[in-house]
Amino acid sequence: MAAAACIQTASVGHFGCQIGLKQRLGGQYAALPMLRKKDLESSKALPSWSRSLSDTAAFAVPYKHPSPLTQTSSRSVVPKVAAAAPAPSANEKIKIGINGFGRIGRLVLRAALARDDVQVVAINDPFIAPDYMAYMFKYDSTHGPYKGEVTAANGLFSVDGENIAVHQSKDPSEIPWGEAGAQFVVESTGVFTTKEKAETHLKGGAEYVVISAPSSNAPMYVMGVNEDKFDPSEKIVSNASCTTNCLAPLAKVIHENFGIAEGLMSTVHATTATQKTVDGPSSKDWRGGRGAGQNIIPSSTGAAKAVGKVLPELNGKLTGMSFRVPTADVSVVDLTVKLERPASYDDIKAAIKKASEDELHGILGYTEDDVVSADFIGDERSSIFDAKAGIALNDSFVKLVSWYDNEWGYSNRVVDLVVHMARAVAKAK
Template sequence: MAIFAIEPAITFETHRSEWVTREEHAEQLIPLIGRLYRNHGVVTSIHGHRLINLSATGVITVHDRARDRGHAELTLDQTRTVLEALLEIAPQPASIDIARLALSLQQNEARDPAAHLRAELGKVSEITPTAGNTDVVLYGFGRIGRLLARILIDHAGNGHGLRLRAIVVRRGSENDLTKRASLLSRDSVHGPFAGSVTVDAEENVLIANGTRIQVIYADDPAHVDYTAYGITDAIIVDNTGRWRDEDGLSEHLRSPGASRVLLTAPGKTPVKNIVHGINDDTITMDDKILSAASCTTNAITPVLKAVDHAYGVARGHVETVHSFTNDQNLTDNFHRGDRRGRSAVLNMVITETGAAKAVAKALPELAGRLTGSSIRVPTPDVSLAILNLTLERPTTKDEVNDYLRRVSLHSNLRQQVDYVESPEVVSTDFVGSHRAGIVDGLATIAEDRNLILYVWYDNEYGYSSQVIRVLEKMAGTHPVVIPARLDLELTFRALR
């Protein structure tokens, strides 16, 4: 009996001691991560999961998550070796995957980590974007506008790159400024703002984590003088959705200080609809008005591109199970749209979606091959797209899942596509995902040339992350990726 009484106590103490040691080591990494970000503009990650602004527990979780997804174990000490070597090198701004660099050090048995990494990063200074700061104005401060503000503030880093300078709204009440600050600080879906938000009532300014955001009240996009606030050559991000054609959106360009416009909704031809990772390479400095397409288009297009590249998509149907949105009624009332007048929180509501046709605007090779429909459901965030596809070449569940898992880990669509295999995940597990879409591998159905994929997506945060990537592309501030990611052909060949 004494043996059974002592052994659990020893195990408990051992495990507790190991955890405390890991916490201590993780705490030592935080200032290194911060210095690389603030002093050098380096965004560090572990297999795509950012390390910036994490707690010690968060740093440990990211390391453990990598191991749980089948990667070789990455210790905190290995991460520290890479971080210290990077600080010694003092690299140019870049997005750097610590895990892949650590693997390179291990495989090459590098005795001088800094020298080895200096060779790895030798071309960074040659390809790093040289653009300076770019002013950003959020026209509209609703669900997407506030999430964009959070991300821009979180990405402020050393003050270079995209700079959130102002938001433009209609005055809602006498205490409008305080209410705007409160909505930025508190969110029922995404939780509290990570930091502090204060109000300068005399200047109509919000100050969030040191970022000074001018609040401008206006009813017309053409009647704002941004230069009066020291804002020049700004990209105006239209979050209202009121104007979706070139004529309406060009009204923004009549305001002094505005140079380009990005719409966070599908744009009407001839406005380019951009899905980052798919057709962002078509953006030029001559493009004054762009659209970031829709949340659903961003979620499904990268997955469809990956599948089409490997197996060919002959035809397909996209069914989205979508969270309710502000254009629906909380209780039954008049609505000009079919069915949307019925209570959003009590009903599943069949509605139309243009996402299937919109895919062709970013991926022309799929034009005419897809149909789509949607069901709005009583959840506030995270949606699910069901892709029912007929392929040109047969596959199996294991093969297509392995391919999409590799796409999510190693390909140049890694920022857009994620992959999960768990019998327990539900929609709330994907709140806050910065990927455009997450393939649920256990739900995959494959039989010869018939394939059904289930793709989760945070239709708020995941989409907002894509919008930021388009902004970075427009401004020329998207960080260089180190090490380089594989194209889809090389990713698919890895299966053979």
């Protein structure tokens, strides 16, 4: 997603769903991306510190599934290497820091508040003061206002009575994550997307970083697809893009059941904050500079190719492109594949439905309703297969359609990945 119009690169889709830091930094930084959740394992199977069902801290709010989302701010300076955040103890929540309070950052906080096993303890954004941070978090034109209590006073940001440390450092190495107890950092600026850039968070005391964007060299994980390959020795990882999170679970089911010989993907993608409201300069992507509300804009994307990184057996078998359309949220993947083993469309539907009710429940959905994009605003699943929208030319050549809330679904996957990593780390100790 490289250029200004949310052109997607490595495996994009959500990339660019953030706010425009590019303008605020005079072009030095790229735009902040803003970009359902896999059922949690039985609490009895989890480490005791990752189970806090009895914890009734104000930070947790009731979870509704699926429905629309019904301190000082001075620059932080710390020593070159700060003390690491302490490991969670029994019944303690997994503590998270967020760098970049754009679309993704704010929705990651909402997603975290809907759970009882994680807690956001610190936020860093050099361009947003605590009072404006509270306003942007409370009011959302797409997902609706946050229903809890959100306040800001005396340089502090508070949600449901719990204070969140706020910092305004442009240099990740200067953010004192360790002081706040943040073991995991969600890197959601869209700027520090390589291992080398993201690992500077470790100097402030963080132990692990999850990049909420595709990365050129960090290990990439998609929940429901390859998260089991995570190694606790990997300190910097990527959650891929929202489009890859939609495509990969669907491709996995099709390949495991029928084999994918080759395929092409198109994503019809909602507008994101990096696009222009009216025609404007975009030297790297001329079409991307055209008015987002007036046009359907063809764009590049690496989302399909990135599937080969999380499913190596599909490496080189998929590629694709994107169309940016003038809707605020929810996108849809069109996957056209040639099958290795012939199957009727009914057979394909049955395989996807089974997976959606079994191993991919909460990640992959299935519907036979006459749905449209607005019906998926606030749906936290990664990919919802539309059985009525697909079509087969014959038993070997088929078009499959799957919806995704490119903002809310992806943000939930970020939190899911953090929790999965925390469990793996605890198990390895």
